[in-house]
Structures are given as C-alpha cells and as structure tokens.
Amino acid sequence: MFIQALIAGIAVGSVYALIALGMVLIYKASSVINFSQGALVMIGAYITYAVVTGIPAPLWITIPIAIVLSALLGVVIERLIFRYMTGVDLIAVIMVTLGISFLLEGSTTAIWGTLNYSFPKILPEMSFSLGGIHISEVYIWSFIFSMVILVMFTLFFKYSKIGLRMRAVADNQKASISLGIHPGKMISLSWAISCVVATIGGVMLANIKLLNLGLSGIGILVFPVVILGGLDSIIGAVLGGFIIGILGSLSAVYAGGLMGGAVDQVVSFVILLIILLVKPYGLFGTKETLRL
Amino acid sequence: MAMHRNKTMIGIGIAVICYLLGPFVLSDYMLYLINLAAIATIGAVGLNILTGYTGLIAMANGAFIGVGAYTAAVLYTKLGVPFLLTIPIAGLMTAVVGMIFGIPALRLRGFYLAMSTLAAQILLMFVFNNWTSITSGERGIFLSPPNLFGISLVGDRGFFFLTVGIAALGMLLSHNLFKTDTGRAFIAIRDRDIAANIIGVDIFKYKLTSFAISSFYAGVAGALFGFYMTYVSPEAFGLNVSIDYIAMIIVGGLGNLWGGLLGAVFVVILPEFVDKVIEFVGQFIPMEYTFAAFRQLVFGLLIIIFLVWEPKGLTEILRRLFCWLKAKIFSPRSEVESLE
Amino acid sequence: MSETLLKVENIHLTFGGLKAIDGISLDVCNDELVSLIGPNGAGKTSTINCICKFYDIDSGQIFFNGENITRLKPHQVARHRISRSFQNLDLFKGMTVLENIKLGAHINIRSGILSDLLYYGKTRKEERELEDFIVEKIFSLFGLSKYRNKHVGSLPYGLQKKIDIARALAARPKLLILDEPVAGMNSDETKEITEDIQKIREADISILLIEHDMDLVMNISDRIYVINFGENIADGTPQEVTANSDVINIYLGKSFEN
Numbered sequence: 001m002f003i004q005a006l007i008a009g010i011a012v013g014s015v016y017a018l019i020a021l022g023m024v025l026i027y028k029a030s031s032v033i034n035f036s037q038g039a040l041v042m043i044g045a046y047i048t049y050a051v052v053t054g055i056p057a058p059l060w061i062t063i064p065i066a067i068v069l070s071a072l073l074g075v076v077i078e079r080l081i082f083r084y085m086t087g088v089d090l091i092a093v094i095m096v097t098l099g100i101s102f103l104l105e106g107s108t109t110a111i112w113g114t115l116n117y118s119f120p121k122i123l124p125e126m127s128f129s130l131g132g133i134h135i136s137e138v139y140i141w142s143f144i145f146s147m148v149i150l151v152m153f154t155l156f157f158k159y160s161k162i163g164l165r166m167r168a169v170a171d172n173q174k175a176s177i178s179l180g181i182h183p184g185k186m187i188s189l190s191w192a193i194s195c196v197v198a199t200i201g202g203v204m205l206a207n208i209k210l211l212n213l214g215l216s217g218i219g220i221l222v223f224p225v226v227i228l229g230g231l232d233s234i235i236g237a238v239l240g241g242f243i244i245g246i247l248g249s250l251s252a253v254y255a256g257g258l259m260g261g262a263v264d265q266v267v268s269f270v271i272l273l274i275i276l277l278v279k280p281y282g283l284f285g286t287k288e289t290l291r292l
Numbered sequence: 293m294a295m296h297r298n299k300t301m302i303g304i305g306i307a308v309i310c311y312l313l314g315p316f317v318l319s320d321y322m323l324y325l326i327n328l329a330a331i332a333t334i335g336a337v338g339l340n341i342l343t344g345y346t347g348l349i350a351m352a353n354g355a356f357i358g359v360g361a362y363t364a365a366v367l368y369t370k371l372g373v374p375f376l377l378t379i380p381i382a383g384l385m386t387a388v389v390g391m392i393f394g395i396p397a398l399r400l401r402g403f404y405l406a407m408s409t410l411a412a413q414i415l416l417m418f419v420f421n422n423w424t425s426i427t428s429g430e431r432g433i434f435l436s437p438p439n440l441f442g443i444s445l446v447g448d449r450g451f452f453f454l455t456v457g458i459a460a461l462g463m464l465l466s467h468n469l470f471k472t473d474t475g476r477a478f479i480a481i482r483d484r485d486i487a488a489n490i491i492g493v494d495i496f497k498y499k500l501t502s503f504a505i506s507s508f509y510a511g512v513a514g515a516l517f518g519f520y521m522t523y524v525s526p527e528a529f530g531l532n533v534s535i536d537y538i539a540m541i542i543v544g545g546l547g548n549l550w551g552g553l554l555g556a557v558f559v560v561i562l563p564e565f566v567d568k569v570i571e572f573v574g575q576f577i578p579m580e581y582t583f584a585a586f587r588q589l590v591f592g593l594l595i596i597i598f599l600v601w602e603p604k605g606l607t608e609i610l611r612r613l614f615c616w617l618k619a620k621i622f623s624p625r626s627e628v629e630s631l632e
Numbered sequence: 633m634s635e636t637l638l639k640v641e642n643i644h645l646t647f648g649g650l651k652a653i654d655g656i657s658l659d660v661c662n663d664e665l666v667s668l669i670g671p672n673g674a675g676k677t678s679t680i681n682c683i684c685k686f687y688d689i690d691s692g693q694i695f696f697n698g699e700n701i702t703r704l705k706p707h708q709v710a711r712h713r714i715s716r717s718f719q720n721l722d723l724f725k726g727m728t729v730l731e732n733i734k735l736g737a738h739i740n741i742r743s744g745i746l747s748d749l750l751y752y753g754k755t756r757k758e759e760r761e762l763e764d765f766i767v768e769k770i771f772s773l774f775g776l777s778k779y780r781n782k783h784v785g786s787l788p789y790g791l792q793k794k795i796d797i798a799r800a801l802a803a804r805p806k807l808l809i810l811d812e813p814v815a816g817m818n819s820d821e822t823k824e825i826t827e828d829i830q831k832i833r834e835a836d837i838s839i840l841l842i843e844h845d846m847d848l849v850m851n852i853s854d855r856i857y858v859i860n861f862g863e864n865i866a867d868g869t870p871q872e873v874t875a876n877s878d879v880i881n882i883y884l885g886k887s888f889e890n
Contacts, residue, residue: 033403084600090402091349095542096599098535102592109585220414220531227407266418269411276411277396280404468751472759473734473741475748480724480735487722490684492710492739492803501745547726 005253006246011139011208013245014146018201019218020225020237021146021153022194028157028170028232029190030183032082035094037198038219039101044070044199045119045206045215046108052120067196074195078188105216117211119203142204149197150238157234166190221248224268227275230285239283244268311456315449323448327520329560330455331513334462336540336552338509341466343538344546345475346502347482348397349406353537355416356507358529359386360514365433365524366426375438375519379458382515383508389416390507391500398496413534420526432525435518451520458516459553462509467549469505478502479547539591543598545607554606562594563587635662636695637838638714638807643682643692645675645862652678653689654862660807665829665839667853669846671882675862676842677719680809684716685709697806711739715805717796719812723784729795730780733766736802762802770798773831790821794828801832808832809840814848822848850874858882 023037034040048066055062081096157163168176169186176183205215225244229236248264255263281287315323339353360382367373367381393412397405420427427433469475477498480488489495518524536559544555566587602609638660645653653675660666668676681687683694685706694702696712715736724732741762743754771777774794779787784795793813800808813829814822826848833839843849849856850870858865858879866876873879 081596081600088599088603090406091343091538091546092542092599092603094349094406095538096596098539099592099595099599102588103596104592106585106587106589106592110589220410223407223410227404231403262418262421265414269414272407273396273411273415276400276404276408280400465749469749471751472748472755473738473743474745476727476731476735477738479726479731483724483726484722486686487718488724488735489706490686490710490716491736491799492707493735494705494707505745505749 001253002250005249007139009246009249010242011142011245012249013242014142015201015205015208015218015241016221016225016245017146017238017241018149018197018204019222020229020241021149021234022197022201023222023226024229024232024234024237025153025190025194025197029166030082030187031170032093033090033097033231034194035097036101036104036219037194037222038216039104040070040073040195040198041202041205041218042213042215043073043104043108043202044195045202045211046112047073048199048203049117049119049206049211067199070195070199071192074191074193075188077195078191082187082191083184101216101219105213109213114213119206119211121207136208138204138207142208145200145204146238146241149200150234153234162186162189221265221268224272226282227272227280228282230282232286233282233284236282236284244271247271307460311453311460314456315452320448323452325560325564327448327451327455329557330452330459331516331520332537332540332556332560333459333553334455334516335510335513335537336544336556337459337462337466337549338506338513338552339537340541340544340546340548340552341469341478341509342502342506344541344548344551345470345482346478346499348499348502349402349538350409350503350506351406351531351534351538352393352409352413352416353510354529354531354533354535355413355420356386356390356510357514357517357533358416358420358524358526359389359507360511361518361524361529362420362427362433362514363511364515365435365518368435368438368519369433379512379515383511386511386514387504387508390503390510394500394503397503398499410531413531417526417530420529427526430526432523433518435522435524437522438519451516455516455520458512462512463549463553466552470549474498474501482547539595541605542603543595543605545605548605548607550607551605554610558606562591566590636660637662637664637697638683638840639693639695640679640683641693641695643679643694644690645678645682645687646690652862653682655692656859656862656864658857658864658867660838660840662838663833663836664854665833665841665852667841667843667849667856668859669843669849669856670859670865674860676859677811678862679859680716680811680840680842683709683809684714710803713739713803713806714809715800715803715807716809717793717800717811717813719815721792721796723792723796723799725783725785728781728783729776729787730763730766732784732795733770733799733802734762736799737762737766737804739803766802770801773801773828774798790817793817794825797825797828801837805837807838807840809842811842812844813841814843814845826852 019037019041022040023034026032026034044066047069048063051066051069052059052062055065077100081100085093085096157167165176165181166186166189168179168181169183202215205218209215221244225240226237227240228243229238229240248268251267252264255267275282314326318326335353335357339350342348342350363382363385364378367378368375373381393409396408400408421429423429470479477488477493480491480493481495481498481502485495514529517528521528540555540559541551542555543558544553545551567583570583570586598605636659638658640656640658642655642657643653644651644655656675656679658666658668658679668679670676678687682689685701685704685708689702692702693700696709696714699712701709701712724735727735741758743758747753747755767777767780771780774797776791776794776798779791784792787795797808797810797813800810810829814825817825822845829839829841829852841849841853853870855868856870856873857867858873858876860882865882866873866879868876
C-alpha cells in the first residue's frame with residue numbers, strides 16, 4: 001500500500017517537475033510568472049492526441065510534428081502577447097496568463113468537447129516489478145523523461161552558449177542588448193521549450209489518467225512546487241515536484257478517506273504556506289534585496 | 293467650481309430617480325442582471341481597495357465571499373438571526389478571517405503574497421466542502437426568502453433596492469476613504485512601502501486594515517448573494533470566482549473608484565451577451581459544446597486584448613472617450629478655422 | 633549650551649562581510665544645523681538609515697530627546713518627530729503633490745479608520761486643518777501652490793526634490809534629515825534650496841544635512857562631521873574643519889586651505 005502510493009507519487013511528481021521546469025524556464029528568461037502552464041499541459045496533450053490519431057503515419061513522424069506544433073504555440077503566444085507587455089505590473093502579467101489559459105481551455109472545449117478520451121499507447125510496453133508490485137511503464141517513462149530533461153536543462157543553462165545568453169537576458173535586458181544578444185529571440189525560445197516540456201508532461205499525464213479537460217487542473221499544483229523549490233531554480237523545480245508528488249499521493253491514500261477529496265491539494269498548499277512563512281524563496285531560490 | 297457642483301447635483305438627482313423607478317420599469321431579467329452586477333460591484337470595490345489601491349495581490353475573493361455567505365446562512369437558518377442583521381455580521385466575520393489570512397502577507401510581497409492568498413482560497417474551499425456539520429458540504433444550505441419589515445423580499449424587484457443601495461453606499465465609503473489619511477497610507481504602501489514606513493506609517497497595521505476592509509466588503513457581498521440565490525454551496529466560491537474578481541478590477545481600472553463598478557458590470561454582462569450571440573449564430577451554423585466554451589474563449593480573448601491594448605482599464609478608455617467627445621462637441625469651430 | 637537633540641553613540645553596521653559603519657558618533661543640538669560630509673561610500677546615507685531604523689545596527693546606541701530609540705521600529709522613530717528626505721526621492725507616484733505632502737503629516741493624524749470611511753467629524757476637521765496648514769506654510773515656502781493637484785510623476789526633478797522636503801516638513805518635525813537635497817541641481821536651484829533651508833531653520837527645526845556641495849555646507853552649517861570608511865575623521869565648526877589637515881588631504885583638496 002505504502003509502496004504503491006510512493007511509486008504513484010514519484011510518477012505524478014515527475015510530471016509536476018516537468019511542468020514546474022517550464023514555469024521556471026520562462027521566469028528565468030523573462031521574469032514572467034506563467035499562470036497558464038497548466039493549460040499548456042492540457043493543450044499539449046490534446047495537440048499530440050490530434051496529431052497522432054489524425055495523421056496516418058508512424059510515431060517517429062507524428063510525435064516530432066506534435067512537438068514542433070507545441071513549440072510554435074509557445075512562440076506565437078510570446079510574439080502576439082508578451083512582446084507588447086514589457087515593464088507591466090505583476091498583476092497584469094498574472095491576468096494575461098490567466099486570460100491565455102481561458103482562451104486555451106475554451107478553444108479545447110469548443111473543438112473537442114467535455115468527453116473523456118483515452119490516449120493511445122505511444123510508449124513502448126515494459127513490465128517492471130519491484131518487490132512483487134507491478135509498476136506500469138507509464139510511471140517509469142515519466143520518471144525517465146523528467147530526469148533526462150532535468151539533466152539537459154542543467155547542462156544547457158550552465159554550459160551552452162544559448163543558455164548563457166538566456167541567463168544574461170533574464171538578469172539584465174538592456175545590458176544584454178549592448179552585448180549583441182537578442183532578448184526577444186531568447187524569450188521566444190524559452191516559451192517554445194516551455195511548451196514542449198508541458199506537452200511531454202501532458203502526454204505522460206494523459207497516459208496515466210485520461211485525456212480530458214481536467215488536465216489543466218494540474219496547473220494549480222505547480223505553485224506549491226515552485227514555492228518549495230524556488231521560482232528560479234531548475235533543481236528546485238524537480239526536487240519540489242517529487243516531494244509534492246509523493247506527499248500528495250501519500251496523504252490522498254492515508255487521509256483521503258477521513259477528509260474527503262482534494263486532500264492532496266490541501267496538503268500541498270499547507271506546505272506552501274509553511275514555506276512562505278519560513279523560507280519564502282524556497283529551498284534553492286535566490287533572495288531579492290531591497291534598496292532605499 | 294459652482295458649475296461643477298451643479299453638475300454633480302444633477303447627476304445624483306438622475307441617479308436617485310433611476311433608483312426609485314428602476315424596478316417598475318425594467319424587466320425581471322434586467323433586474324436580475326443588475327442585482328448580480330451590484331453584488332459583484334460590492335466585491336470588486338472591496339478587492340480594488342486591497343489590490344488596486346494598497347497593491348496587495350489577492351486571489352481569495354471568491355472564498356471570502358463564501359465566508360460571508362455561509363456566515364449569513366448559518367446565522368439565519370440555525371440561529372434565527374433576522375435577515376438584515378446577518379449582513380453586517382457576515383461582513384465582520386469575513387473581516388476577521390481576512391485579517392487572519394492577511395498575516396502571512398505582512399512579510400511577503402508580490403507573487404509570494406499572491407500565493408499565500410491562493411492558499412487561503414484552497415484551504416477555505418476545503419473547509420466549505422468538508423466541515424459538513426456547519427456548511428452541509430456539497431449539499432449546501434437553503435435559505436427561505438427573507439422578510440424586511442414584514443414585506444417579503446421575494447424576487448428581483450425587492451432585492452434591487454437593497455443590492456444597488458448597498459453597492460452605492462460601498463462606493464461612497466471607498467470614495468471617502470481615499471480622501472483621508474488612511475486611504476493615502478494604503479496608496480503609499482503600494483507605491484513605496486519602505487519610504488512610507490520611515491515617514492511613520494505602521495505598515496503591518498495598515499496592511500491588515502486593508503485586508504479587513506476588503507474582506508468586509510466581500511462578506512457583505514456574500515451575504516447578499518446567498519439570500520438572493522436562496523442557496524449557498526461551495527461551487528459558487530471557487531478559484532474561478534476569485535479570478536473573475538481580479539479580472540473585474542483590472543478591466544475596470546485598478547486603484548480607481550469606478551473601476552470596481554465598470555469591471556463588475558463587464559464581467560457579469562459579458563457571458564449573457566456571448567450567449568445571445570451564440571444563440572443567434574447557432575441558427576445558421578450547427579454548434580455543439582457552445583455556451584460554456586465560447587463564454588470562456590471570448591472572456592480570455594477580451595482579457596488579453598484589454599491588457600495588451602489598455603492596461604489601465606475601462607475607466608481610462610471611457611475617460612479618453614469623454615475627452616474626445618467634449619472636444620468634438622464644444623469646439624467644432626477649431627475645425628472650421630483650421631480649414632482656412 | 634543647548635540641549636542635545638539627537639545623540640548617535642558609537643554605532644556599528646555590517647552587511648554580509650562588509651563593515652559599513654565602524655564606530656560613528658555624532659550629535660545634533662536644538663536649533664542647530666549639523667552637516668555630515670565625506671567621500672562617496674563613506675557611510676553617510678547608511679548612518680541616517682540607521683537613525684531611521686531602515687537598518688538595525690549591530691552595536692551602539694541612538695538617543696533622541698533623551699529617549700533611547702535604538703530598538704524602535706521605523707514608524708515609531710518617525711513618531712518622535714524625526715523626518716527625512718530621500719536620496720532617491722521615493723515620492724508616491726500614484727498621488728498628487730498635495731496628497732504626498734499630506735501623508736507626510738501622518739504621525740499627526742488622530743482620526744481613526746471608521747471616521748475616515750464616513751468622512752465625518754474628526755476626519756473632516758483634521759483634513760481641513762491639515763490642508764490649511766500646508767497651503768499657508770509649506771506651499772508658500774516652496775512655491776508649490778499651482779502644482780497642488782498634479783501627479784508627482786509628471787513634474788521635473790527639481791520640483792520633485794522640493795516636494796520630498798515639503799513632505800518631510802508636513803510632520804512638523806523637531807529634527808529634519810536632508811539626504812543630498814541639492815544633488816543634480818544647477819546653481820539657481822541650489823540657491824533656492826539654500827534659502828528654503830534657512831527659512832526652515834527659522835521655524836525652530838534642527839537639521840542634519842548630508843551634502844557634497846561644499847559651498848553650501850560651509851555657508852550654512854553650525855557644525856560639521858567628516859567621515860570616511862565608516863569612521864569619524866573630524867568634527868567642529870566649518871573653520872575648524874577646513875583647517876584640519878586630515879580632512880584636507882582626504883576630502884577637501886588643497887583649494888580649501890584659504
């Protein structure tokens with residue numbers, strides 16, 4: 001029972017980690033806090049579903065198409081909306097990203113409706129047993145994906161030229177322009193990558209559960225993750241994702257009976273509150289300094 | 293100066309006449325919309341005080357409205373408190389709850405502050421759903437139509453006087469607040485809180501006060517809402533409602549007295565308008581999954597367009613419109629002269 | 633000998649590993665104008681930030697009017713009638729000139745929140761009295777009447793500086809701290825501010841001044857403290873300080889030897 005919950009927690013946690021990574025990436029590149037990350041997860045899953053079921057071609061063609069489409073979506077969002085919103089208050093940024101999530105959710109409902117869809121099996125079949133308990137291949141692949149992406153991101157930001165440029169833009173846009181770096185390109189890139197990561201997370205999630213509108217509901221759980229891990233920390237997003245995933249799963253299993261549904265949400269947000277009171281910038285976030 | 297005074301008097305006179313005649317002239321459907329908009333105005337004006345003027349981003353207005361609604365419902369159904377009295381008590385109760393959840397806000401800023409209010413929203417919803425001994429959870433609480441001085445307040449007409457009256461009162465109090473020191477302290481906290489602190493403003497006290505006042509408004513709105521709908525249940529107070537209220541004050545205009553009103557009217561009227569358009573279009577083009585999807589879609593689209601185009605909201609757009617109109621009406625001569 | 637109004641006793645302040653203030657002491661007596669000068673980074677603004685409790689000092693004491701204010705919170709210090717202007721102005725951009733200055737008088741307002749909501753009784757009376765006071769005394773001093781309802785963000789820098797000082801005056805302080813009031817101003821504007829400072833002195837307000845403009849400092853100060861690297865270097869009357877060889881070497885340069 002405990003092991004089951006733990007494994008489910010790790011699997012869900014890896015999805016949370018992916019989603020949080022997307023949010024951290026956009027924040028690191030442009031200081032925008034993207035409240036529509038959950039909706040991007042959902043629409044990523046739907047786009048992939050549409051491409052995979054709609055185009056009669058093998059997976060190694062359709063999946064990359066889906067990925068490219070997600071990346072394009074990210075660039076479109078950034079170009080059409082955020083390009084015009086530099087230097088705007090935080091609350092306006094929050095509201096715009098919420099507007100984007102309404103737009104995405106509304107469009108999804110309009111096109112696909114409120115039914116549940118079962119996501120086609122696109123992951124290679126794999127059976128795995130740990131101590132006599134069967135672990136579904138989806139869980140394993142989720143975990144593998146998030147680990148791979150974590151490593152890629154960390155290396156990318158630390159060592160690659162583009163990663164360095166992205167960090168420069170996040171730090172000081174004006175200065176980076178004078179160095180010949182294109183903030184616009186960097187920020188578009190961050191949105192593109194973020195959407196791709198969200199899509200991967202969405203596909204994982206749709207495989208674990210079902211494909212329906214409820215997928216965007218995961219967006220709200222990304223906040224305890226980034227608060228716990230730190231809004232600008234890649235490692236924090238991953239660790240935070242796993243911790244929240246595991247604690248959520250355990251509390252749902254053990255306390256769910258007592259207290260009714262959504263216990264995992266409540267537990268996650270209690271953790272969020274505690275972190276805010278004790279260490280607001282999270283385990284790995286950087287503190288802001290105030291000047292007079 | 294005197295002319296300004298007269299214009300205000302005329303404006304108030306017209307408003308009073310509309311207020312008294314309204315329920316007898318307008319249809320039930322219009323009254324229904326106005327009542328909802330008035331209740332939303334109360335909530336929005338309150339939120340504007342906290343977020344627009346004091347600069348504290350709060351995502352828990354829906355839950356606070358719920359606290360007001362449940363307080364009023366429980367007082368009315370379980371303790372037999374007279375209807376009119378439940379409203380201010382609901383406000384006070386919500387003010388207390390608001391202050392409690394405002395405490396983490398004292399040391400947090402911006403996004404982190406918003407997150408603590410998000411936690412408040414989630415936790416309060418959990419309480420609404422699960423503290424069944426008081427709230428009856430998902431089943432909700434039914435309220436019998438209230439009596440005011442023996443006259444039954446069934447229906448939109450009766451409520452009109454109450455909701456619009458209280459909304460007007462709420463706006464008046466807010467207007468007063470920002471002519472005074474307390475209001476200035478709020479704005480100073482938004483603009484430069486450290487400097488305000490050094491000048492002598494007790495930041496903790498005023499932030500908590502802002503939470504208290506804002507939550508009081510939400511509580512009153514909640515009580516009115518509960519009685520109007522004659523039913524109180526958790527779905528009406530979820531995160532989507534909180535987001536609606538943030539949309540209201542942004543679309544209406546942050547830190548502006550009319551912002552709450554304009555935004556509330558916009559957000560309440562818009563879905564009805566979209567429904568009508570879809571109905572019309574649906575006669576020619578077959579559509580499934582229509583209403584909910586398109587409401588959301590149009591709402592999202594308009595929010596984005598608004599924020600990209602005019603972040604200062606409707607009040608700014610209307611102001612510019614009035615200036616343009618005034619110029620056109622009062623000095624058409626300048627056009628003639630410029631032609632020569 | 634006039635009474636000591638402000639007494640800063642051997643304060644120390646560290647940031648991270650850096651010692652910003654390493655044992656600074658100074659005092660200001662009633663009706664005095666005391667200047668605090670030193671090169672950039674000497675610790676001048678840090679010192680007054682300590683007085684206002686923006687920073688918590690590591691050790692030392694600060695007394696005002698005999699009371700120990702070392703452990704107070706910033707708004708409590710303000711209540712003792714200490715006001716200041718800010719190096720970065722820190723005006724409230726969302727309010728008009730009049731509203732900014734009115735908030736300066738916050739510590740003197742007694743009416744409560746309920747009365748404010750109703751705009752009734754005490755609130756109305758206090759608002760009117762405050763506005764009269766500001767218009768008569770403060771606007772006239774700085775020539776701000778015609779800007780009263782303008783938003784501060786739209787005004788030129790020189791005016792904003794004056795509004796910053798006006799805001800500090802609205803509290804009717806016993807001690808006014810001015811943080812580089814003529815920074816970035818041309819000679820005409822500097823002359824205006826100098827005259828304004830003289831008028832403020834006539835209203836029995838003591839002043840602690842931080843400035844780089846040596847002519848201004850030498851002309852109007854009763855006493856001067858020179859600091860560098862977070863330490864006291866010298867203090868005394870303008871004549872004494874300009875004769876001090878340490879000061880000349882570090883800060884003033886040879887041209888001040890006359």
